Amino acid sequence: NAGVTQTPKFQVLKTGQSMTLQCAQDMNHEYMSWYRQDPGMGLRLIHYSVGAGITDQGEVPNGYNVSRSTTEDFPLRLLSAAPSQTSVYFCASSYSGTHSPLHFGNGTRLTVT
Amino acid sequence: AQSVTQLDSQVPVFEEAPVELRCNYSSSVSVYLFWYVQYPNQGLQLLLKYLSGSTLVKGINGFEAEFNKSQTSFHLRKPSVHISDTAEYFCAVSSNSGYALNFGKGTSLLVTP
Numbered sequence: 001n002a003g004v005t006q007t008p009k010f011q012v013l014k015t016g017q018s019m020t021l022q023c024a025q026d027m028n029h030e031y032m033s034w035y036r037q038d039p040g041m042g043l044r045l046i047h048y049s050v051g052a053g054i055t056d057q058g059e060v061p062n063g064y065n066v067s068r069s070t071t072e073d074f075p076l077r078l079l080s081a082a083p084s085q086t087s088v089y090f091c092a093s094s095y096s097g098t099h100s101p102l103h104f105g106n107g108t109r110l111t112v113t
Numbered sequence: 114a115q116s117v118t119q120l121d122s123q124v125p126v127f128e129e130a131p132v133e134l135r136c137n138y139s140s141s142v143s144v145y146l147f148w149y150v151q152y153p154n155q156g157l158q159l160l161l162k163y164l165s166g167s168t169l170v171k172g173i174n175g176f177e178a179e180f181n182k183s184q185t186s187f188h189l190r191k192p193s194v195h196i197s198d199t200a201e202y203f204c205a206v207s208s209n210s211g212y213a214l215n216f217g218k219g220t221s222l223l224v225t226p
Contacts, residue, residue: 004156007164021224031212040122042203042216050212058213061149090156097211099145 002026006091006105013081013112020077021108023091029103031094032074036060036087037107043090049074050097081112115140115206116189119217126224128196134189135221142210145207147214148178152200155222160202172186174198194225 007022025032033048035058045058049068063085065077074093078085089108094100120135138144145164149157168180178189187204200219204217 033214035216040218042218043214044216045213049210054210059215084144097210098207098214099210101159101162102149104158104159106154106156 002056004091004093004103004105006089006108008108009106011108011110013078013110015082015112017081018077018079019081021078021089021091021110023074023076023105024072024093025074025093025103025105026072027093027095028071029093029095030071031097032068032098033092033102034064034066034074034076035092037090037091038087046076046089078110081110084113086110086112114215115142115144115208116215117146117204117206117217119202119204119220121220122218123221123223126194126222128224128226129193131192132190132194132198132222134202134204134222135164136187136189136217138185138187138204138206140185140206142209145211146178146180147207148165148176148187148189149203149205149216150200151203151219157203160189194222194224196224196226198222 004025034046035043047066049055091105092102117138147162148160151157164179171177205214
């Protein structure tokens with residue numbers, strides 16, 4: 001099983017550019033989420049989804065959009081990148097919410113200059 | 114809102130020594146607690162979880178944790194560590210909704226010969 005696949009692994013953007021971070025899982029998980037990891041801050045929840053067509057905001061949603069058109073995919077969009085969005089982004093999925101073990105991707109390291 | 118505090122940002126320890134990584138939580142309702150581990154340049158993986166039942170929880174790689182309601186703690190322990198245990202360890206608590214996981218800031222465990 002591939003598990004949770006994130007692409008790209010690395011990305012450099014200029015301020016104001018847009019991009020989409022891809023996340024796909026092949027475990028038929030209903031719950032998917034995006035976290036950002038910053039030094040000394042732990043992981044903070046950006047957005048999550050409990051099923052196709054359903055998304056909700058987490059702790060730090062500003063500057064990010066998500067959609068969930070299929071069970072497998074949960075892309076994260078940055079509409080106008082800012083230096084404050086320089087971070088490592090993790091996608092995670094589980095069978096049903098956070099009481100089930102979260103399966104994490106290997107992360108996308110994003111730098112905004 | 115539920116939150117966790119990891120009391121040590123770094124814990125250096127010699128190989129084969131015991132280790133305890135401390136985590137305290139704040140919540141006024143039922144809690145669901147987790148420990149995740151992150152090896153260098155990887156995503157997180159679940160070590161163990163407490164949802165209910167026995168307060169002593171055993172996880173993978175010889176780790177265990179004890180849920181202590183009176184002290185609002187969920188400390189992680191291992192009786193004898195290996196070099197391969199060097200990693201970042203995150204304590205986390207699930208929100209009431211079960212759709213958000215609130216992470217601590219992490220404890221870096223460094224095991225040396």
